[in-house]
Amino acid sequence: DTGVSQDPRHKITKRGQNVTFRCDPISEHNRLYWYRQTLGQGPEFLTYFQNEAQLEKSRLLSDRFSAERPKGSFSTLEIQRTEQGDSAMYLCASSLALPGSGEYFGPGTRLTVL
């Protein structure tokens, strides 16, 4: 296990198309997080799962966004009807459910909406 992996690493799409990203966390980590990062900003929280349960969603996560973690392992983030404002780096992270546990980040998926 070499850490959190994300696929694809880059995605270019046209406005209005749907896209789906995948995240594979570190195997023993039961928490999984999605963040979004735009140029010049720090990552912003989108949502997180503990095992298969989605426990928190940010207001940033509009109705066009949906995330799943069906078996408590990998997760997918889908964006429907993409807009140019969705262009960003989408980061996945995982952690143990222990106080003070830091999150381990994946390499990110860079989305460009034309």
Added chain:
Amino acid sequence: AQRVTQPEKLLSVFKGAPVELKCNYSYSGSPELFWYVQYSRQRLQLLLRHISRESIKGFTADLNKGETSFHLKKPFAQEEDSAMYYCALKGQGAQKLVFGQGTRLTINP
């Protein structure tokens, strides 16, 4: 509201000089504070967490609740310290990280 402020977007120091990256936070309870680092072409990685009181790669950070600060310090900068540094906060009982905007540190030879 939870907020993390890193007042310096860019910081440039010479090799061997001391480094201090500032981080101030706004939170009414007892937060957990972290420093993350992103080297060129690498993923974001955890550098320090205040709960561990550790020194990593010569960096230390002390949580000052009175000043609501968590500044990152290193007495002698090295060229390999050049990177983007993010301070982050996790509220009591919360799971999400709230990040600052980041400081790009450049160590000049």
